[in-house]
Amino acid sequence: MAKQIPYKVYLTEEEMPEAWYNVKARMKTQHAPFLNPATQKPCGKSDLTPVFCEECVEQELNEKDEYIEIPEEIRSFYKTFRPSPLVRAYFLERALSTPAEIYYKFEGNNTSGSHKLNSAAAQAYYAKKQGLTSITTETGAGQWGTALAMAAAFFGLKLDVYMVKISSEQKPYRKEVMRTYGANVVPSPSDTTEAGRRILAQFLGTGGSLGCAISEAVEKAVTTENCRYVLGSVLDHVLLHQSVIGLESKLALEKYGITPDIIIGCVGGGSNFGGLIAPFMGERLQGKNEIEFIGVEPASCPSLTRGKFVYDFCDSAKTTPLAKMYTLGCGFMPSPNHAGGLRYHGMSPIVSQLYHDGYIRAVAAEQTKVFDAAVTFAKCEGILPAPESAHAIRVAIDEALACKREGKKKRILFGLTGTGYFDLSAYKQYNDGTMTDRIPTDADLKRGFDTIPRCPANGNL
Numbered sequence: 001m002a003k004q005i006p007y008k009v010y011l012t013e014e015e016m017p018e019a020w021y022n023v024k025a026r027m028k029t030q031h032a033p034f035l036n037p038a039t040q041k042p043c044g045k046s047d048l049t050p051v052f053c054e055e056c057v058e059q060e061l062n063e064k065d066e067y068i069e070i071p072e073e074i075r076s077f078y079k080t081f082r083p084s085p086l087v088r089a090y091f092l093e094r095a096l097s098t099p100a101e102i103y104y105k106f107e108g109n110n111t112s113g114s115h116k117l118n119s120a121a122a123q124a125y126y127a128k129k130q131g132l133t134s135i136t137t138e139t140g141a142g143q144w145g146t147a148l149a150m151a152a153a154f155f156g157l158k159l160d161v162y163m164v165k166i167s168s169e170q171k172p173y174r175k176e177v178m179r180t181y182g183a184n185v186v187p188s189p190s191d192t193t194e195a196g197r198r199i200l201a202q203f204l205g206t207g208g209s210l211g212c213a214i215s216e217a218v219e220k221a222v223t224t225e226n227c228r229y230v231l232g233s234v235l236d237h238v239l240l241h242q243s244v245i246g247l248e249s250k251l252a253l254e255k256y257g258i259t260p261d262i263i264i265g266c267v268g269g270g271s272n273f274g275g276l277i278a279p280f281m282g283e284r285l286q287g288k289n290e291i292e293f294i295g296v297e298p299a300s301c302p303s304l305t306r307g308k309f310v311y312d313f314c315d316s317a318k319t320t321p322l323a324k325m326y327t328l329g330c331g332f333m334p335s336p337n338h339a340g341g342l343r344y345h346g347m348s349p350i351v352s353q354l355y356h357d358g359y360i361r362a363v364a365a366e367q368t369k370v371f372d373a374a375v376t377f378a379k380c381e382g383i384l385p386a387p388e389s390a391h392a393i394r395v396a397i398d399e400a401l402a403c404k405r406e407g408k409k410k411r412i413l414f415g416l417t418g419t420g421y422f423d424l425s426a427y428k429q430y431n432d433g434t435m436t437d438r439i440p441t442d443a444d445l446k447r448g449f450d451t452i453p454r455c456p457a458n459g460n461l
Contacts, residue, residue, distance in 0.1 A: 005103075009252040011083040016075065019067035021243040022059075023278040023350065024236065026285040030063055031353040032324035032457075034171050035311060040382035040456055043321050051221060051229050051320075055126040059237035066282070068240060070122075077121045077154060080246070081110035086252040087416075091380040091402070098355065100403040102396060103260070104385070104416040105249045105276065111177070114386065114418030115272045116147035123230040124151035134158035134227040136220045138213030138341050140167055140268070141388060142174035142449065144232030149181035162188040162216040164343065166207030173420040179217060188213040195219050195317035203333060210269075210344040211330055215317030219455075233269025234348050242275025249413065250279050259337065260291055262399055264414040266391035267295035267304065268361070270348025276415045277360075283413055284359065290298075293360045294399075296391040297349065298370070299439045301334040303327055303347045304355055304362035306445060311457045312346055325352040326441075332448030333377055335438035342388050345448065364435040365394045372431040374420070386418040387426055 026031060033042035037229075048057045059068060073129055082339040089102040107115035111329030120424050127135050135157055139145030145161040152159040161183050168187040175185050186192055188208050189199040195215035199206065201430045206212075214231075221229035231238060255262065264282060273295050283289050313330040314320040327346040334343045347355075354360050357436055367387075374390035376397065379382070385393060420427065428437040452458065 004255045005088050005258065007055060007088055007323055009086040009255065013079055013083070015251060016078065016083055017070065017244050017247040017362055018075070019069050020240045021247055021279045021282060022066055022068055023243070023282050024060060024063045025066035026282040027353065027354060028285060029357055031349040034321040035457060037313070037318070037322050037453070042401045045123060047321065051218060053126040053130055053132070053228050055129070056123060056237045058305070060235060071125065074122050074125050075178055077125070077458060081117060083248050084109055086249055092377060095221050095376065095380045096157055096397065096400050096404065098400040098404040099407070099409040101409070101411045102400055103411070103413045105245055105413070107245060107272070108383070108416065108419040109242045110321060112143055112147035112150055114143035114147065115242060115245060115275070116144045117150060118244050118275070119232065119238045120147035120151040122241045124148065124155045124157055125240040127228055127230065132226050132228055134160070134224060135230050136162070136217040136224070136350070137226060137230050137232065138162045138164070138210060138217045139232065140164045140210050140384070142167055142171050142178070142422065143224045143386070144424040145178050145183065145185065146174060146376065148230065148232070149183040152183065159183040160217070160220055161185045162190070162213040162318060164188055164208040164210060164213050170425050171422050186216070188216050191214060192216070193219045194248070194298040195253065195319065198314045199316055206333060209316060209333055211316035214315040215319055218315060218319055231267065233271035234344065234346065236350055238271045239274035239278065239348060239350055242271045243278040245272065245275045246278045249276065258411060259289060260413040261293060261410040262292045262401070262412045263311050264296060264392045264396050264412065266388045266415070266417060267297050267347065267351065268342035269344045270351035272415050272417045273372055274348055279397060281354065281359065282418065284423055294395055295355070295360055296363050296365055296395045298342050298391065299366045299437065300365040301328065301345070302364045303345060304363040307347070308452065309352060309356055310452055311455060312452050314346065317335065318453070321456070322455070323349050325349050326355065327452065329448030329451040330447060332449030333364070335440070342391065363395050365391050366439070368392045368430070368435055368437055371426070371435060377429070383416070384420045385416060386420045387423055389417045391416070392416070
């Protein structure tokens with residue numbers, strides 16, 4: 001019988017995972033390989049190492065090892081902000097009058113305010129170990145840029161961050177945190193790169209997208225000596241690093257004999273959700289549990305619920321390898337909603353394959369309903385959630401209310417990926433009643449789909 005769990009469960013430093021969990025080692029169907037857009041052949045190490053750190057490429061291509069050791073230098077850095085707490089949301093349960101048990105893994109207890117530091121620390125360490133002197137990246141909401149600025153400063157690396165223009169305007173203080181840690185922050189699209197100039201000419205007055213910012217960051221990396229590009233989501237090695245979230249959650253729950261019935265996470269590129277579900281999904285794939293996994297995306301950028309499962313470029317300028325994923329098209333320009341970290345046109349190949357195979361359910365949530373949930377949660381639990389995290393809260397509340405209607409007791413775990421203290425302009429719009437829901441029309445989606453490459457691997461689109 002499960003013991004009564006306290007409000008917060010903290011693991012000790014000694015209980016922190018010593019290895020990341022590689023869910024690919026258990027997947028029934030491996031996701032399709034990246035393709036070189038010029039040759040249409042699968043990418044190998046030689047295709048990827050000019051852009052990414054060598055060790056990250058090794059992890060990206062590893063489909064065999066279920067556990068991959070976390071170097072001691074990274075574990076030492078993790079100890080500055082991990083283990084993170086697992087919280088039983090007693091006050092939210094009471095407010096909802098639900099028989100459901102609600103748990104959340106809180107990743108906001110660090111200066112970046114999010115889970116992003118888990119992979120930023122790893123990638124910065126590998127860049128330093130390789131002897132690189134600088135790295136580049138993109139950022140949407142700014143959480144990844146902030147986390148990488150912290151990690152780059154810690155490991156002594158120069159950092160250029162291309163921040164989605166609308167986010168840099170909405171969150172000027174997030175930009176200042178990055179600059180405080182020594183990062184050079186460029187609103188994207190910009191006139192500092194060929195990719196940026198092309199996008200500015202094609203989309204006059206655009207607020208930018210993650211795809212645009214990726215194009216600029218990759219160009220900067222490949223044209224700068226002793227530099228590599230690092231990515232905060234989507235790729236397999238990023239989900240691998242984020243598996244520390246799921247591993248800690250699983251261990252904390254097991255201490256009290258608890259197995260969740262439902263696990264929920266917000267999805268933009270898929271890193272936090274993939275990391276949260278990884279060890280639980282590994283057991284699901286072995287037939288050891290029947291957990292329902294739910295990914296929640298914004299209705300304004302619905303890559304899973306309305307996208308196509310095809311090969312597409314990962315960036316807007318069409319310079320990256322082709323990835324098979326659920327996508328809205330690399331040319332899709334999302335509306336400037338406040339879930340900046342969930343504006344990517346595509347989805348992690350791992351998450352995409354698991355969704356395609358029926359192991360994940362996807363839900364698209366409107367912005368105003370997401371903020372309704374965020375405010376309810378803040379009033380009950382005392383934490384102001386990031387807009388991204390609030391997507392998971394929205395569906396966790398919906399599932400808990402369904403338990404109430406049906407008289408069922410389920411155990412719900414969701415990822416609280418970060419805090420919303422740099423998102424006050426969004427909360428102001430919500431409080432002022434001026435926030436709107438922007439849902440792309442079929443015509444909007446068609447414009448994005450028309451940018452998906454016509455290539456042999458995609459057959460007849």
